[in-house]
Amino acid sequence: METNIKQISTIMDRREFLKKTSALAGLSALSAGCSSLCFSKVKYPAYENNLQDRLWMWGHDPGAYDGPKGVYNIPLSAPMSMAEGIKSMGIPNVCVIRGGTPNEEYREQFKDVKRIAWNLSGGSNKSYYAMKEYVFGLRDTTPNLTGYYLDDFFHGRPKVETDPAPASLSIDEMKKLYEETLAYKRRLELAIVLYTSQIGPWIKPVMKYVDTVSLWIWSGSDIQKIEENFKKYRSLVPDKPTLLGIYMWDFGGKQELKKEFMVKQLDYAYKLYKEGQIEGLIFHCTPLCNKGLAAVDYAREWITKHGKEGR
Numbered sequence: 018m019e020t021n022i023k024q025i026s027t028i029m030d031r032r033e034f035l036k037k038t039s040a041l042a043g044l045s046a047l048s049a050g051c052s053s054l055c056f057s058k059v060k061y062p063a064y065e066n067n068l069q070d071r072l073w074m075w076g077h078d079p080g081a082y083d084g085p086k087g088v089y090n091i092p093l094s095a096p097m098s099m100a101e102g103i104k105s106m107g108i109p110n111v112c113v114i115r116g117g118t119p120n121e122e123y124r125e126q127f128k129d130v131k132r133i134a135w136n137l138s139g140g141s142n143k144s145y146y147a148m149k150e151y152v153f154g155l156r157d158t159t160p161n162l163t164g165y166y167l168d169d170f171f172h173g174r175p176k177v178e179t180d181p182a183p184a185s186l187s188i189d190e191m192k193k194l195y196e197e198t199l200a201y202k203r204r205l206e207l208a209i210v211l212y213t214s215q216i217g218p219w220i221k222p223v224m225k226y227v228d229t230v231s232l233w234i235w236s237g238s239d240i241q242k243i244e245e246n247f248k249k250y251r252s253l254v255p256d257k258p259t260l261l262g263i264y265m266w267d268f269g270g271k272q273e274l275k276k277e278f279m280v281k282q283l284d285y286a287y288k289l290y291k292e293g294q295i296e297g298l299i300f301h302c303t304p305l306c307n308k309g310l311a312a313v314d315y316a317r318e319w320i321t322k323h324g325k326e327g328r
Contacts (some may be wrong), residue, residue, distance in 0.1 A: 062132060062163060064296070066328065067324065067325050067327055068290060068323050068325070069107065069108075069109065069320065069325060070109060070131075071297030072109065072297055072300070072324070073110040073134070073260060073297060073299040074099075074106060074112070074300045074301075075112050075114055075262075075299055075302040075303070076111040076112055076114055076115075077099070077114055077302045077303055077304050078098075078099070078115055079096035079097055079098070079304055080304070081115075081304055082266075083304055089266065092308055095307060097303060097304060097306055098126050098303075099126065100126035100127060100129075102302075102303025102304070102306040103130065105307065105317075106306060106313075106320060107317070107324065108300065109130070109131040109132065110130065110131055110134075111127070111130055111132075111133055111134075111303070112134045112135075112166055112299065113127070113133055114136045114166065114168055116144065116147075116148065118151045124155075127161065128161075130161060131161065132161055132163040133161055133163065134164040134165060134166050135162060135164075135165055136148070136168050137152050137165040137166060137207075138166075138170070138186070140169030140170070140172075141185055142185055142186060142190075144185075145167075153197075156201060156205065164205045164206030164208055164228070165198070166209070167185060167207070167208070167209040167227075168210050169210060170185050170186075170209045171183070171212075171219075172184055174215075174217060174219055178217065178218050179218060179219075180219060181222040181223060182217070182219035182220055182223075184223065188222055191226040191227075192226055194207065194226070195227070206229050207226070208227060208230065208260075209227050209229075209230060209231070210231050211231065211232050211233065211250075212233050212235050213233070213235075213239060213242070214239075216249050217253070220254070221253055224254055228258065229257070229258045229259065229296070230257050230260070231261075231262050231299055232259055232261055232262055233264070234262065234282070235264075235268060236267065236269025236270055237264070237267030237270050238267075240282050241281075243282055243285050244285060247285075247289070247294075251294070258296045259295050260295065260296055260297050260298060260299050261289060261295050261297075261298050263279075263282055263283065263286065263298050263299065263300045263301065263316065264282075265300060265302070265313050265316055273310060273311070273312070274310075275312075276311045278312070279311075279312040279316060283315075286298055287323060290328070291328060300316060
């Protein structure tokens with residue numbers, strides 16, 4: 018009982034902290050005359066009070082992982098676009114994870130998607146500078162763009178635990194990027210990818226320059242430690258809005274994800290959602306949606322069952 022009271026207190030403290038910091042951010046911008054930091058006026062669309070509205074899908078183009086040249090043993094199936102993938106799952110939002118500069122015809126698939134977040138880095142400093150101008154250019158032409166993603170951000174551990182982890186961007190580059198997002202007339206989220214295997218004090222210096230963290234489990238076997246790893250994460254990052262990544266294929270094991278693993282991670286995700294510990298979920302990924310996989314079928318049923326539930 019004492020443990021439960023402490024957990025409830027921690028959750029309430031986190032919610033109150035987020036409310037206060039949001040209010041203080043707004044007052045700070047107003048006191049500055051709202052010359053450049055106008056983020057208090059226009060925010061990304063607030064989530065509705067139901068689970069389905071808080072669901073995202075990691076979007077990849079067809080053939081990104083599967084087929085005869087794939088390295089993860091994923092079976093080949095008919096091509097499926099990102100927009101088709103999320104529709105088949107009953108998921109309203111998509112993270113567009115791809116490089117290059119796709120044309121307007123390609124982007125047309127997203128016109129009816131409720132929210133999209135666009136990849137701002139493919140896991141390297143070079144890819145960040147190659148993609149930034151294009152992605153920033155989408156802000157004025159894509160009204161349903163709500164944020165950016167720094168994918169595969171961290172690159173191992175530092176020699177000294179208290180130092181920042183090696184990453185795609187330096188701390189100075191992160192600070193500059195975050196300030197640029199705050200200065201834009203329409204507030205868009207800056208999010209990073211974090212794997213449970215990367216959790217440690219070395220991630221903390223980056224956290225003040227991001228709005229959201231997506232937390233992922235790479236290997237199916239690590240799902241057994243999902244509760245332990247999430248608690249470890251929250252001990253280091255207690256107040257940051259977080260989306261829990263849900264893999265539907267065991268990429269670490271290069272094999273189909275066992276249904277019991279999908280059940281376990283979704284049961285725990287549901288608990289975290291109800292407690293207010295996470296903002297939502299991200300399912301990985303769109304090319305898996307039409308392969309007849311047991312984990313995907315279960316996820317689809319789970320969304321149908323719980324999608325309309327509030328906190």
